[in-house]
Amino acid sequence: MPRAILCILDSVGIGGAPDAEKYGDQGSNTFGHIAEWAADGRADRQGLRHGPLHVPNMDAMGLGAAIQLSSGTVPPGLSAVAKRGRFGVGREVSKGKDTPSGHWEIAGVPVPFDWGYFPQSEPTFPPKLIAEFIQRAKLPGILGDKHASGTEIIAALGEESIRTGKPICYTSIDSVFQIAADESHFGLDRLYEICEIAFELTKPLMIGRVIARPFIGEDATSFKRTGNRRDFAIAPPEPTLLDRNKAAGNQVYAIGKISDIYAGQGVTHKIKGTGIPQLFDKTLEALEMAADRAFIMTNFVDFDSEYGHRRDVPGYAAALELFDGLLPQMISKLRHDDLLVLTADHGNDPTWPGTDHTREQVPILVFSPSLSQGEIGIRSTFADIGESIAHWLGLSPGRHGVSFL
Known part of the structure; x- marks a missing residue:
């Protein structure tokens, strides 16, 4: 067969x-x-x-x-x-x-259908969306809020993210909302939890995916994304x-x-x-x-x-x-x-x-x-x-x- x-x-x-x-x-x-x-x-x-x-x-x-x-x-x-x-x-x-x-x-x-996309301007994400995300996820704030390469923005903001507890939020030309945080300091389960909240908030905008981008390391020279990425996606x-x-x-x-x-x-x-x-x-x-x-x-x-x-x-x-x-x-x-x-x-x-x-x-x-x-x-x-x-x-x-x- x-x-x-x-x-x-x-x-x-x-x-x-x-x-x-x-x-x-x-x-x-x-x-x-x-x-x-x-x-x-x-x-x-x-x-x-x-x-x-x-x-x-x-x-x-x-x-x-x-x-x-x-x-x-x-x-x-x-x-x-x-x-x-x-x-x-x-x-x-x-x-x-x-x-x-x-x-x-x-x-x-x-x-x-047409996917939803975020503009190239900075800040990139709608202020109302980010305010509700911070409130529902009980976050001290976010970093990033722009179009960026994942490895570059983690290198630039990873240390501040670890120090402040604020996740790094960014997007690209694709229909995505990406959230990066350190596995050890922020916590992998906690990252998945806030990504689920972000997915609920971005789904009405027809954003195709919210992507959890965990990384490890203590400084810009040692940061490395891990294999624990998870995509929260709109269903076919x-x-x-x-x-x-x-x-x-x-x-x-x-x-x-x-x-x-x-x-x-x-x-x-x-x-x-x-x-x-x-x-x-x-x-x-x-x-x-x-x-x-x-x-x-x-x-x-x-x-x-x-x-x-x-x-x-x-x-x-x-x-x-x-x-x-x-x-x-x-x-x-x-x-x-x-x-x-x-x-x-x-x-x-x-x-x-x-x-x-x-x-x-x-x-x-x-x-x-x-x-x-x-x-x-x-x-x-x-x-x-x-x-x-x-x-x-x-x-x-x-x-x-x-x-x-």
């Missing part, structure tokens, strides 16, 4: 979105620009790495061919020929370029692929931040993990436990959070090679009728101005020992991914998207 594994390589976009100009992202290409940087010799001269980007396993699944289909050019070191499985390109129809939009659409539910407006598979009596393994993104809906097994190797290992463990018709979904967040937002090109390149080197372990454990899908939820080009996501198309790489080779073209919605997995698992078709299997 079939099973399906869906790996979201968070932010590994491949350029070519027809509406990128609307978002100020025309010309962005996360994977393509990283590959060009690795191959042009600058990285070698600076001692950052040696040689072109090396991802032979994803390339064999059709990554180079998918990028050529999306942006018209094969990146250096990759091939235009897929050696196994099927490849194609996903095009998002949901508005925005944030995590919930991409993930919900991948799971068969395009976002039918209709049943996703996760809900549909659970309703059919099947297992749904949500690994990494997947459960948070879907507000816990449709999940039978929630598994946390930190870092690409651990998340990969957790996925393999789920595969060992998974029964017939199980659906396993993993978000590999480090591409986005550790390297994309930080505009760390060498770090992003190394992470891609790390994941690619692990991939044969997963392929070797697939049963004859298992399906493996690799894709992404948006872009985050580390060579692009700013620190935010980029509107891009995404690769769709599909493999099963029982599946023939071929091209699936440019799909008109990410929802085709969810519908293809639903078809593989024997579920009835959903309202959005068409299977390419």
Whole structure:
């Protein structure tokens, strides 16, 4: 009986979105620009790495061919020929370029509404919202109240936060309200508690997520975010692929931040993990436990959070090679009728101005020992991914998207 594994390589976009100009992202290409940087010799001269980007396993699944289909050019070191499985390109129809939009659409539910966003002005958050948040959460006040990079604002305000007991509140171009506090001094449970209060207050504004951003350390030189991040998210407006598979009596393994993104809906097994190797290992463990018709979904967040937002090109390149080197372990454990899908939820080009996501198309790489080779073209919605997995698992078709299997 079939099973399906869906790996979201968070932010590994491949350029070519027809509406990128609307978002100020025309010309962005996360994977393509990283590959060009690795191959042009600058990285070698600076001692950052040696040689072109090396991802032979994803390339064999059709990554180079998918990028050529999306942006018209094969990146250096990759091939235009897929050696196994099927490849194609996903095009998002949901508005925005944030995590919930991409993930919900991948799971068969395009976002039918506009998210709420906070302005670029400072202070950023509505005074009435902050006043009620401070009162209900019994806080001495907040720090931040602006658009910021998480690591930078923690470095700048972390010591004051520890000294005063005030959490750091900030946002980005995405529909988020983020709250950072020290795990030891402020307390992890206390951070989660005030995030729940903030979520209640921001939900009417259609802010997609309130994110708890715990960190540890005693000063700016030692502060480090931990793996205890938690997203408090608005629930999808209709049943996703996760809900549909659970309703059919099947297992749904949500690994990494997947459960948070879907507000816990449709999940039978929630598994946390930190870092690409651990998340990969957790996925393999789920595969060992998974029964017939199980659906396993993993978000590999480090591409986005550790390297994309930080505009760390060498770090992003190394992470891609790390994941690619692990991939044969997963392929070797697939049963004859298992399906493996690799894709992404948006872009985050580390060579692009700013620190935010980029509107891009995404690769769709599909493999099963029982599946023939071929091209699936440019799909008109990410929802085709969810519908293809639903078809593989024997579920009835959903309202959005068409299977390419």
